[in-house]
Amino acid sequence: MASATFTVQQDTALTNSHISLNVAQTASLRSQLKSQRGILNSNNIKALCSQYAVSEDSLLQGLVPLASEFSVAPVSLFHVGAIVKALDENGDIHFYFGANVEFNHQALSLVVHAEQSAINNAWLNGAKKILKIAISDAPCGYCRQFMNELADAKEFDILLPNQQFTLAELLPHSFGPTDLGNEFSLFNPKPQLAKFNLDGLDETFARFALNAYVPYSQNFCAVKIVTFNDGDFYGSYAENAAYSPSLSPLQSALSQFFLAGLSFNESVVKGITLLETKGQENQAGVAKAVLASFSNLPALEIISAPLKE
Known part of the structure; x- marks a missing residue:
């Protein structure tokens, strides 16, 4: 399957009723973003x-x-x-x-x-x-x-x-x-005191998983996308009371990835890992479905780790 690509209009200026930038200014700001x-x-x-x-x-x-x-x-x-x-x-x-x-x-x-x-x-x-x-x-x-x-x-x-x-x-x-019955909400989550019980786990990766907003499933999870030359990208799981607008950790990470103006393909992506809470796992199927849109990517690595107080 063809991979999604990032495209921009390099030959146009950014204009609307509030602000007008010429082509050079728009290009500079685009690069900065x-x-x-x-x-x-x-x-x-x-x-x-x-x-x-x-x-x-x-x-x-x-x-x-x-x-x-x-x-x-x-x-x-x-x-x-x-x-x-x-x-x-x-x-x-x-x-x-x-x-x-x-x-x-x-x-x-x-x-x-x-x-x-x-x-x-x-x-x-x-x-x-x-x-x-x-x-x-x-x-x-x-x-x-x-x-x-x-x-x-x-x-x-x-x-x-x-x-x-x-x-x-x-x-x-x-x-x-x-x-x-959830007194907490996105941007105002329940304090998380537990830690993953897994030696050698990337601390940044674990932090994104523990910061997930998961009052309904309790699956504290995250995705890490490693690139060859552009650093790492993380995404956390964000649930919703209506369930269907929930944002999976891979969707979360990919959104961050595309905001960096990168193409999601084998020449850019070195590895993709899903970290889930053991006993509460529910994201592997969604992650695999999303990744099926792309070709020649590294296989999804899945880590399931228990929590400890």
Whole structure:
């Protein structure tokens, strides 16, 4: 099967009603985002706002077309971008980019939506509170349900090209974590005190697995993608009260991978490993289905490790 590829429009400039960048400026910013894996930190944001004489929110919405360029959409050919504006643990504002990711010849339920991608990017990289999310197109019901799992679901604004909403306006009479008796939520997880009982386990890999949001299955799990020349990429499992909008650890990791502008093929990828909690495993089938969209990749390694207090 043909592998998904990362494509960008190198010959066009980034423009909308909020900000206008010429071709050279767009190319420079595109390159910066790839190197920073889809994140603009507070210093980047301040510099760009000063350079282009725009507000933070104008910059946020103005950069959404660039987020769409990270989309991998071989099925729909519909490229969606999203950017989360969030606070880190120090109260600094960062922009976390996201884009939809699709997989050839696989169930459409495996697609990573742009909103999921941006939220996942913020979550994996230490964001503590979402303030706003700007999206190129109105969020589908699936994404509205995914956002409803967030600790800030009732507080942040959803910015569309010419409209602004709260999630409550887009998802009335919602069903969320509290309906299943879960007092915790994505970005406000239950403290995890257990550790994996496996000698020699990569500490960073274990941390991503233990940071998974899994109140329903208790399968603390993560995926690690090792590349030859571009470092490692990690993804954690994020569940949802409605179950179907849950984001698997491989989808989480692949979303991060594509935000770096890389092609998922044998010349880039050295290894792929899934770490699951022994006795709670449920992700091997999903991971294998996603990977079936690609050819000539290294075989998936699966580690199942028990937890200990």
